[in-house]
């Protein structure tokens with residue numbers, strides 16, 4: 001039994017969710033190889049070789065693989081698949097885009113967003129916005145899996161000494177072309193890797209209030225900033241801030257929900273946080289049902305006080 | 311250009327589902343069912359493409375039990391032209407759904423298939439990607455903007471760091487994210503008109519597809535509950551608790 005983990009990485013290095021995906025493979029047992037695809041991978045490959053539990057790093061360096069197009073990456077994964085019993089990637093946007101495509105090409109039913117590994121065939125995955133946990137057993141001879149990163153503690157970034165090997169990249173023509181991206185720039189930690197997250201909802205009223213009231217608190221705490229769907233839809237903050245069933249799934253040490261009512265779709269994305277704080281003027285808001293510490297009151301007076309108290 | 315949209319009948323998003331006591335699944339008997347919210351967005355996008363004169367015909371497809379016809383009727387009332395129900399009592403998995411949709415896309419000669427990015431019951435987020443793979447078509451998943459011109463679909467996608475735009479040569483598969491559009495409500499006259507629109511019913515075997523699931527459900531359990539904690543009177547107490555009790559700051 002040998003697993004292949006497709007790593008998410010960029011110029012800043014290997015992403016933390018990728019090490020959570022490695023943790024899932026390690027939990028399964030057997031040898032763990034990792035794959036880096038794209039261009040200019042050298043430094044990342046060296047970093048990947050140090051990840052605890054990894055025995056081999058595969059490098060696919062080819063211009064066709066930049067921008068993580070699902071079409072070309074899936075073709076690559078399919079070409080490597082014969083050597084592997086399990087293929088994992090974190091359930092990042094890239095993983096969710098590519099892994100099901102590769103699975104279909106292999107005539108395998110993908111197992112999405114697993115939160116635990118039971119044995120080589122059996123996995124747990126949340127369904128219905130996390131309101132139920134299904135234990136599913138796959139009869140496919142090969143498993144293709146995306147991993148809910150917040151459910152697996154990432155393996156250590158250091159401690160391994162894997163070999164590095166270049167692989168041949170199939171010449172898969174594709175009728176898909178990358179044009180551009182518009183990425184949110186932030187000095188803050190990424191939502192999926194942050195230890196503390198401060199999130200705002202519709203109660204924030206506008207984007208300016210995020211900057212004026214939430215950012216200073218987040219800065220003091222070294223926290224990432226998140227949001228509810230309502231806040232994103234209203235244009236207060238960009239889409240990548242969204243936490244929830246259909247946004248990012250997070251489980252930080254501390255999650256502070258401000259002016260967020262606590263709809264099931266929002267809870268689905270944060271209820272596994274270690275400590276939850278809710279600040280809301282409505283003492284009956286459902287968010288208080290999951291909060292360890294609730295503070296009832298007006299966020300416009302509470303946030304400046306909080307910033308001073310930190 | 312002919313367009314296919316996939317519409318799934320799911321437990322309404324407002325329902326808080328309960329796990330059955332025998333742990334075989336979640337309780338769906340007597341529960342309100344609706345069109346998957348992402349599929350409403352997919353249907354809306356299809357209708358807008360028709361209103362712009364880009365799409366010529368919209369075929370709404372559902373795979374599931376007889377009652378999934380109601381879901382198709384909703385799509386027809388919104389503005390789809392006709393429907394196809396692939397009738398089965400099996401809880402079909404994305405791979406099988408993708409195989410059925412592939413057969414229909416080929417039979418209908420569709421040039422664009424729009425699906426929801428994820429069904430809110432099983433949360434697989436897979437069917438569109440699998441369909442694109444089987445057809446050998448490019449995919450524009452998690453779309454927040456779609457523009458069709460010169461035989462290409464320019465798709466803006468919601469990705470982890472923000473937005474990304476790709477250009478897909480048609481035919482292609484697109485999956486709808488939340489911010490692609492705001493779906494319309496069907497007007498009463500349109501609901502009446504939809505009753506006369508045609509829905510064809512076929513079986514998976516008619517399309518030559520084996521829908522036997524690859525995943526079996528061993529059990530379905532309630533997630534560990536979270537207890538409500540305490541209310542604190544003021545900011546000072548909150549900060550003190552976070553520092554000295556929870557030790558998280």
Ligand SMILES: Cc1cc2nc3c(=O)[nH]c(=O)nc-3n(C[C@H](O)[C@H](O)[C@H](O)COP(=O)(O)OP(=O)(O)OC[C@H]3O[C@@H](n4cnc5c(N)ncnc54)[C@H](O)[C@@H]3O)c2cc1C
Pocket residue numbers: 200201202203204227228229230231242243244245246247248258259260261262263264265266269279280281282285297298299300323347348430
């Ligand atoms: C298919 C689907 C997918 C979805 N996916 C997601 C998702 O991924 N993530 C997500 O978050 N939502 C998602 N939703 C939306 C979800 O159902 C809710 O609509 C949304 O989470 C509400 O956001 P909110 O709590 O910010 O807004 P509201 O529910 O409007 O709550 C605002 C809260 O702010 C409080 N407030 C207002 N003013 C103040 C003040 N001055 N001081 C203190 N408190 C104040 C109010 O008391 C209220 O509780 C989804 C919905 C659907 C149908």
Ligand SMILES: Cc1cc2nc3c(=O)[nH]c(=O)nc-3n(C[C@H](O)[C@H](O)[C@H](O)COP(=O)(O)OP(=O)(O)OC[C@H]3O[C@@H](n4cnc5c(N)ncnc54)[C@H](O)[C@@H]3O)c2cc1C
Pocket residue numbers: 127134316317318319320334335336338346348349352371372373374401402403404407424425426427428429430431432433434435436437438527530
């Ligand atoms: C424990 C458990 C319990 C389940 N209980 C139920 C249940 O009670 N009721 C139930 O309906 N399903 C149930 N299923 C789900 C069934 O197996 C799923 O339909 C299947 O796994 C597909 O996943 P998905 O719908 O999340 O696909 P996704 O890939 O998330 O769907 C994406 C898109 O594909 C399209 N699509 C997917 N399926 C269909 C379809 N059938 N017809 C038309 N378009 C479609 C839609 O456009 C949708 O937005 C259950 C599954 C499990 C594991």
